[in-house]
Amino acid sequence: MSKKTASEEKLDPRVKRTRALIEQAFMALLAEKGFSSITVQDITQRAEVNRATFYAHFADKYALLEAAIQHAFRLALEKRTLNACHFSEANLRALVVTVCEFISQSDAHCKTCDSQFETLVEKEVRRQIQELVELWLEQIGSEIDLKTAATAASWTIYGLALQWSREKGKPRPKAEQFAEQILPLVAVYFKPREVSKTAQG
Amino acid sequence: MSKKTASEEKLDPRVKRTRALIEQAFMALLAEKGFSSITVQDITQRAEVNRATFYAHFADKYALLEAAIQHAFRLALEKRTLNACHFSEANLRALVVTVCEFISQSDAHCKTCDSQFETLVEKEVRRQIQELVELWLEQIGSEIDLKTAATAASWTIYGLALQWSREKGKPRPKAEQFAEQILPLVAVYFKPREVSKTAQG
DNA sequence: TTGCTTATACAACAGTTGTAGATAATGTAA
DNA sequence: TTACATTATCTACAACTGTTGTATAAGCAA
Numbered sequence: 412m413s414k415k416t417a418s419e420e421k422l423d424p425r426v427k428r429t430r431a432l433i434e435q436a437f438m439a440l441l442a443e444k445g446f447s448s449i450t451v452q453d454i455t456q457r458a459e460v461n462r463a464t465f466y467a468h469f470a471d472k473y474a475l476l477e478a479a480i481q482h483a484f485r486l487a488l489e490k491r492t493l494n495a496c497h498f499s500e501a502n503l504r505a506l507v508v509t510v511c512e513f514i515s516q517s518d519a520h521c522k523t524c525d526s527q528f529e530t531l532v533e534k535e536v537r538r539q540i541q542e543l544v545e546l547w548l549e550q551i552g553s554e555i556d557l558k559t560a561a562t563a564a565s566w567t568i569y570g571l572a573l574q575w576s577r578e579k580g581k582p583r584p585k586a587e588q589f590a591e592q593i594l595p596l597v598a599v600y601f602k603p604r605e606v607s608k609t610a611q612g
Numbered sequence: 613m614s615k616k617t618a619s620e621e622k623l624d625p626r627v628k629r630t631r632a633l634i635e636q637a638f639m640a641l642l643a644e645k646g647f648s649s650i651t652v653q654d655i656t657q658r659a660e661v662n663r664a665t666f667y668a669h670f671a672d673k674y675a676l677l678e679a680a681i682q683h684a685f686r687l688a689l690e691k692r693t694l695n696a697c698h699f700s701e702a703n704l705r706a707l708v709v710t711v712c713e714f715i716s717q718s719d720a721h722c723k724t725c726d727s728q729f730e731t732l733v734e735k736e737v738r739r740q741i742q743e744l745v746e747l748w749l750e751q752i753g754s755e756i757d758l759k760t761a762a763t764a765a766s767w768t769i770y771g772l773a774l775q776w777s778r779e780k781g782k783p784r785p786k787a788e789q790f791a792e793q794i795l796p797l798v799a800v801y802f803k804p805r806e807v808s809k810t811a812q813g
Numbered sequence: 814t815t816g817c818t819t820a821t822a823c824a825a826c827a828g829t830t831g832t833a834g835a836t837a838a839t840g841t842a843a
Numbered sequence: 844t845t846a847c848a849t850t851a852t853c854t855a856c857a858a859c860t861g862t863t864g865t866a867t868a869a870g871c872a873a
Binding site: 816817819825826828836837838841842 | 844845846847848849850851852853854855856857858859860861862863864865866867868869870871872873
């Protein structure tokens with residue numbers, strides 16, 4: 412328990428402070444206006460940090476958003492103890508629910524979700540989904556090529572979750588119900604080596 | 613036959629000229645350097661067009677890229693007569709091949725494919741895949757919810773094609789072979805209402 | 814042709830960006 | 844404490860952005 416996450420390793424307290432200030436200011440701004448209309452100036456001004464200092468920590472505002480999303484989604488996974496666990500149908504359901512809720516919370520938290528914002532969310536979240544799915548598949552050994560299965564599964568999960576989060580007309584089902592519905596579409600990729608015919612349907 | 617594509621409708625010849633100049637200059641620049649290091653100045657300078665004129669046609673360089681990709685991928689689809697056609701396994705294979713080749717040509721054509729570039733390619737190409745898949749599914753009537761099937765199919769196709777285009781280590785199979793391999797993973801979404809067992813393999 | 818409309822060129826503007834160099838403040842270890 | 848290393852601040856800079864107003868040129872219709 413002595414070693415925290417890599418991102419929490421012993422750091423100069425000034426660095427921790429500065430980053431925290433920047434991230435806080437950034438989050439606050441996201442709640443007020445769209446990502447593309449947020450400038451580095453806005454951020455550093457609200458964070459009460461010099462603008463040059465910002466660039467000592469992040470290449471640009473896109474890097475900041477990426478880091479923020481990475482951190483936030485990791486937390487979302489940990490909330491359901493999906494960080495480093497084994498595969499099970501329950502965990503797969505939990506993963507889908509996590510992604511659904513993360514996307515809709517992102518939308519809710521941000522005043523104007525521009526496409527740049529959504530795009531970066533997608534990229535980072537899908538990356539983490541794939542990472543986890545690969546881990547699962549390594550453990551159970553997949554019927555088809557591992558990389559292929561992981562790719563197909565992660566893209567399908569993210570795509571469907573995104574579609575769910577955008578259903579406006581009809582009142583959409585709860586995330587749990589939705590996960591249950593699409594489970595058969597995703598579970599295909601987690602069949603271990605034994606061929607079990609089509610007796611399951 | 614009198615009506616051309618919407619994008620080719622009778623337009624002021626000055627507009628057509630200007631847009632063509634801009635797009636040409638842009639393509640030439642893409643072959644030389646990465647998208648993010650291309651400035652609007654670069655483009656207008658090479659196109660011999662005033663910078664203010666650029667903004668009369670595109671909101672920013674991202675809008676230009678989006679338009680260019682949209683145009684290019686539409687052409688790629690037309691090349692295999694996949695624009696407005698019915699569903700068949702052969703067409704599905706052709707679609708996968710088209711996507712594979714489009715992605716790898718994008719990579720080849722561009723000096724440095726930054727993530728912004730790849731991201732915009734992904735967004736636009738996937739959108740068009742989904743559009744086509746929805747058309748197909750409307751015709752044959754899908755087993756599961758149409759939107760859901762179209763989403764899952766389009767995301768899976770793009771994800772797998774992208775993965776294929778990035779295989780570096782081992783010499784990757786031809787696009788046609790690859791399409792054949794992954795066909796069963798995608799064809800699932802195109803089963804019409806009748807359940808035909810697994811007698812087809 | 815004439816007259817009207819629309820597109821482009823040009824120049825100037827305030828605001829943002831990313832970087833660099835010098836200085837001050839802070840953390841750390843002896 | 845002192846001495847050293849790291850970090851943050853401050854200032855200035857050239858470049859790019861997106862917009863505006865005006866003048867010129869090109870298209871088009873009578």
